[in-house]
Amino acid sequence: MSAGRLLSLLLLLQSRGRMSARGIADELGVSVRTAYRDVERLQTAGVPVYAEPGRSGGYQLLDGYRTRLTGMSEGEARALLFAGLPGPAADLGLAAEVTAARLKLLAALPAGLREEAARTAAVFHLDAPGWYREPEETPHLPLFVDAVLTGRAVDVCYRRWRAPQEVNRRVRPYGLVLKSGVWYLVAATRSRIATYRVTQVLDAALSDERFERPQGFDLGAYWSSYLEDFETRRHTGTATIRLSPRGLRRLPDNVPPEVARAVESTATAVGDDGWVEAVIPTESIDHACGELLRLGIDVEVVAPPELRQAMAATVGVLSRTYGLR
Incomplete structure (x- = not known):
């Protein structure tokens, strides 16, 4: 039988409290008979597991009994250090608690795992906000x-x-x-x-x-x-566009991923100069116009007419603004 399964049973009773043999078997993926045998092995090893008879009875640990985290693998020790990444914890108002819990976790680990966990924590940092914007204030x-x-x-x-x-x-x-x-x-x-x-x-x-x-x-x-x-719900329409080879290369940096995926799946060649025609999802005429203008001369709107007219009108205003006729 697996020593790892016995440890899982011990931690299960420690975290859940009273459990029936059927509940233990379901959690560990074993038969009810095997669950009975595993409980007996824990008792033989000196773990204070006792049974309460009756319909609402089951197995549980003696009140106050806790086990130290000495059965953890190297990978598990690493993983637990990610459970309290400081950025989100600070947002939630739990920074002090997470810091204290990490210190207690490290103190409970054997020396070898403690050093490995500390090395892992030193080389990973989470910075959740995206580029080009300030973190949002969330006082509530x-x-x-x-x-x-x-x-x-x-x-x-x-x-x-x-x-x-x-x-x-x-x-x-x-x-x-x-x-x-x-x-x-x-x-x-x-x-x-x-x-x-x-x-x-x-x-x-x-x-x-x-x-x-x-x-x-x-x-x-x-x-x-x-x-x-x-x-x-966001994409309520579609547009047919043409893209130059340079426009295709610039596409992922200027449009959302779903638009780039649509181009990739629908693009067909138009002529021998590398231009392609594709169908993309759109939110609205104004939104699509602003999005496609980022590609400048490397994109042409074929349809719908309203989007093509909006692109032309915007280019016309820009032309007059910069003194071009």
């Missing part, structure tokens, strides 16, 4: 952390893009997501689950209302679905 983020962990509803004043721009709502926070240096709150209102950019929260206050997050809610799955839906 620690309050949302408190709300998420304690299950309390929050009254917020939120600034959105459509009218009326400022709205007051009571939300029930389900989780927080950090994407490209921007924090988002996933929360339930009376009618749906919605996503809020934390920097757009103008005011927030904890309420006395308590709530239970739905047992089956998966924050990661929700976020993936939200991103997919966002991309679908």
Whole structure:
């Protein structure tokens, strides 16, 4: 039998508390009979595991028993050091706690693993915000952390893009997501689950209302679905464009990845000079015009006519601005 499985069983009981033999078997991927044998082996090794009979009974460790982290592999020791990267922790108001936890973790490791973990921490640094923009100020983020962990509803004043721009709502926070240096709150209102950019929260206050997050809610799955839906709603039209060879090379640095992928999958040659024609997704005429103008003379809009006219009108204004006729 695996010593690693016994260690997993010990840590499982330590973190979960009382567990049935069936629950242990399901978690470890073994039969119920094997779970019984593993518990007996822990008891034989001197670990204070005791059983409580009855329908609500099960196995659990003697109160106060804790094991030191001496069964960790080198890779596991490295991985744990990434659990408290300082940038996001500071945003969440947990910088001091993360620093203390890292020190305790290092102190609990054997000397060899402690040195390896310290070397790993010294050569990795996370800087979440993207280039060419200042980090966003999120003064209400620690309050949302408190709300998420304690299950309390929050009254917020939120600034959105459509009218009326400022709205007051009571939300029930389900989780927080950090994407490209921007924090988002996933929360339930009376009618749906919605996503809020934390920097757009103008005011927030904890309420006395308590709530239970739905047992089956998966924050990661929700976020993936939200991103997919966002991309679908964002691109409401298409445009046919022509690109020079230089335009093709410049494309990835000047348009979003989904536009570059569309060119790659739909491009067909037009003539012998290296130009290609492709169909790309667009958000709006104004947005597409501004995006494509970055490519200058290396792009031509073929359709729709409204986008072609918008490009021509913009070029005409630029021509007059710079004294060209």
